Amino acid sequence: MKRIILIITFILLFVNPARSADQNIDMLNKSGREINVYSKKIVNIEVGDTVFWKSVNPGHNVEFIKGGVPEGVEKFKTTYSKDTKYTFKIPGIYAYWCTPHKSMGMIGFVIVGNDKSNLEAIKKIKFYGKSKKIAENLINSL
């Protein structure tokens, strides 16, 4: 009996599926047939989780798009060719792009706390060039 309780306790402690995790995203020059791309275009996380962007190939960064983040979120724009991270404390949808490749499809979304209350604002973002169609498809999939 004691052993069973111990096993159950272990499972509850270490195998909790509701617990979310931090996310790692690579900043790449090439992935499959795509060039200038984040390895994950959409990630779902919980409030308090951190996303790490790894500068696998140089020349990329992360810039939150104006009007594309929940209210109260401050400007975030990182240096090129640097690993970077951000801890998401406010729920909602965050839209970002790589500053030099924003018209080349290098965009991404982070959904925090499954909160999509700012979806209408996200739909109003002006995307450029090749990113327009990609953004449309991603937003439709949210």
Ligand SMILES: [Cu+2]
């Ligand atoms: Cu880039």
